[in-house]
Amino acid sequence: MQIKVLGSHGSRMPGFNTSSMLIDGHMLLDAGTITSRLPIEEQAKIDIVILTHAHLDHIVDLSFLIDNVFTLRSSPLRVMAPEPVLTSVRDHLFNNEIWPDFSKLSMGSFPAMEFVPLKVDAPFQVGPYTVHMRQTNHPVFTVGYCFDQGDGSVFFSGDTGTTDALWTMGHHCPKLKLAFVETSFPNRLRKIAEASGHLTPEMLAEELKKFGRDDVPLKVFHMKPQFLDEIVTELEALHHPCMQILAGGEVFTI
Ligand SMILES: [Zn+2]
Ligand SMILES: [Zn+2]
Numbered sequence: 001m002q003i004k005v006l007g008s009h010g011s012r013m014p015g016f017n018t019s020s021m022l023i024d025g026h027m028l029l030d031a032g033t034i035t036s037r038l039p040i041e042e043q044a045k046i047d048i049v050i051l052t053h054a055h056l057d058h059i060v061d062l063s064f065l066i067d068n069v070f071t072l073r074s075s076p077l078r079v080m081a082p083e084p085v086l087t088s089v090r091d092h093l094f095n096n097e098i099w100p101d102f103s104k105l106s107m108g109s110f111p112a113m114e115f116v117p118l119k120v121d122a123p124f125q126v127g128p129y130t131v132h133m134r135q136t137n138h139p140v141f142t143v144g145y146c147f148d149q150g151d152g153s154v155f156f157s158g159d160t161g162t163t164d165a166l167w168t169m170g171h172h173c174p175k176l177k178l179a180f181v182e183t184s185f186p187n188r189l190r191k192i193a194e195a196s197g198h199l200t201p202e203m204l205a206e207e208l209k210k211f212g213r214d215d216v217p218l219k220v221f222h223m224k225p226q227f228l229d230e231i232v233t234e235l236e237a238l239h240h241p242c243m244q245i246l247a248g249g250e251v252f253t254i
Pocket of ligand 1: 138
């Protein structure tokens with residue numbers, strides 16, 4: 001499994017891009033940043049987009065991706081997520097008002113885009129991976145995922161506040177090799193983090209006790225860039241044995 005971090009922050013500014021991971025060159029986990037990071041040939045290779053939730057920072061570039069590549073495709077771009085997520089994306093983005101409904105745009109024998117609902121909390125198969133999901137604690141329906149390829153798995157928290165089920169799933173990911181976890185606000189903004197379903201470094205430390213996997217390299221993402229210096233200082237003060245704060249552009253191979 002190869003994971004390329006296209007965007008790892010909770011908002012956009014010059015040098016900071018919203019959440020998106022490219023898996024094996026053809027699969028995306030969230031769609032916050034694509035078209036500003038990949039040339040058109042690489043955009044055209046993406047055939048599956050898996051979404052954690054419908055917040056704009058995780059879906060915005062799906063609009064420009066499909067717009068850029070729909071004439072180059074020989075099959076639909078498959079957008080996979082639990083039904084509540086897809087309903088939001090269809091109703092509020094691809095609704096022929098904000099952006100065209102590319103699932104209705106026929107490319108001859110197939111639509112440009114296809115929405116594939118995932119059964120909540122049920123494992124599904126995508127490429128070589130068995131993927132598990134759990135709902136997180138976030139104001140809209142959101143899930144975290146564990147991608148298991150048999151000889152190793154990778155955990156993605158999605159956006160989340162304090163929760164139990166997600167960390168239980170994470171703890172039990174078989175042969176866990178990497179964990180991507182969110183932290184969005186500095187400790188002094190804990191109330192805002194709680195209200196918006198996010199974590200501060202202090203809250204992350206509490207959640208990591210439930211996770212119970214200090215042996216696994218931790219990749220922190222979704223920092224709000226305007227608070228980055230504070231968040232980094234506070235994360236470093238946790239003295240986690242193998243934590244990396246993502247900046248975007250990293251490539252991991254397991
Ligand atoms: Zn969110
Ligand atoms: Zn987000």
